[in-house]
Amino acid sequence: MALQARGLEVRLGPGGRVCALKGLDLTVHEGERVAVVGANGSGKSTLLRALHGLLPLQRGDVLRGPGRQAMLFQRPYQLRLSALNNVRVGLWLQGLAWRATHEPAWQALERVGLAALAHRNGRALSGGQQQRLALARAWALRPAVWLLDEPTASLDPHAKREVETLMAEFAAEPGTTLLFSSHNLGQVKRLASRVLYLEGGQLLADLPVHRFFSDHALAATCPPAWAFLQGETA
Ligand SMILES: Nc1ncnc2c1ncn2[C@@H]1O[C@H](COP(=O)(O)OP(=O)(O)OP(=O)(O)O)[C@@H](O)[C@H]1O
Ligand SMILES: [Mg+2]
Incomplete structure (x- = not known):
């Protein structure tokens, strides 16, 4: 179950x-x-x-x-931070030390094809990119x-x-x-x-x-x- x-x-x-x-x-x-x-x-x-x-x-x-269980919401929600830091915060909230979040967050952005936009503000991404960012944030947690x-x-x-x-x-x-x-x-x-x-x-x-x-x-x-x-x- x-x-x-x-x-x-x-x-x-x-x-x-x-x-x-x-x-x-x-x-x-x-x-x-x-x-x-x-x-x-x-x-x-x-x-x-x-x-x-x-x-x-x-x-x-x-x-x-x-x-773990991860959820993506009907209206994607991004923090007013870079795409990379949006993923890092997700990992940090799960208890990882901030320094330890860098590598897995990069991996997650690469996994969804967003590495080139890692330093772009999460809220400045297109709808499709934001949804991929939300997927990266979830995937980083290996739900x-x-x-x-x-x-x-x-x-x-x-x-x-x-x-x-x-x-x-x-x-x-x-x-x-x-x-x-x-x-x-x-x-x-x-x-x-x-x-x-x-x-x-x-x-x-x-x-x-x-x-x-x-x-x-x-x-x-x-x-x-x-x-x-x-x-x-x-
Ligand atoms: N915060 C709220 N306060 C009062 N009623 C609410 C609230 N949120 C949802 N509802 C009501 O609960 C019912 C179910 O809403 P829900 O958002 O789960 O539907 P949904 O199937 O996801 O619809 P949609 O396809 O539009 O996303 C609806 O009648 C809705 O009006
Ligand atoms: Mg709904």
Whole structure:
């Protein structure tokens, strides 16, 4: 088991008025590549944030397997520092001495093809470069579990491919588990082994990728997910 949620209930907003996750059960095994799909507001970001321990839980719990877990947010966040120092800070926060962060941070920038921009301010990078910087910061920690919230939203096709390629390469490293949300169904087909469909904070479908994209199977097992797919592909 890489990650498990049991009876996960999350309430947001003043007084917890919005029930964003309504008692969700999920077990993700080591090595799985899980896509989370669903309409805007269905709870994808809330699920990923809750699985990363960033939200108070109204009910239920989250269990984590061995190894580190890293998360990339829907809106990439960079410190007002060089790209290199953005990665170094990530390592330093994990307890490495500042001097010891230089070498692994360089390696991580090289890994994502950003070494030439190491001294550029992280916030002055393009959207695609910022997303690669976020990947470098995460990769430097050698996470066993990656949580990525719409990692290629608003990237141009070229940048999208670059980020997808990196995701596929990271996921191929032994023992690595990937959980990502996406509105891009082509990307889901390319990267995922399993698909979760969320609607109104509930997990309505949880299927192997080939079954999720088989009209026949989905129409029979989960009509709302089937209707969602018809809309997305229209
Ligand atoms: N800080 C907040 N306060 C109150 N309600 C919130 C807050 N954040 C999210 N919500 C609500 O919780 C629900 C789930 O939101 P969430 O951001 O998880 O959806 P999502 O599936 O990631 O959507 P998107 O595809 O637009 O990113 C929505 O109804 C949203 O309006
Ligand atoms: Mg979201």
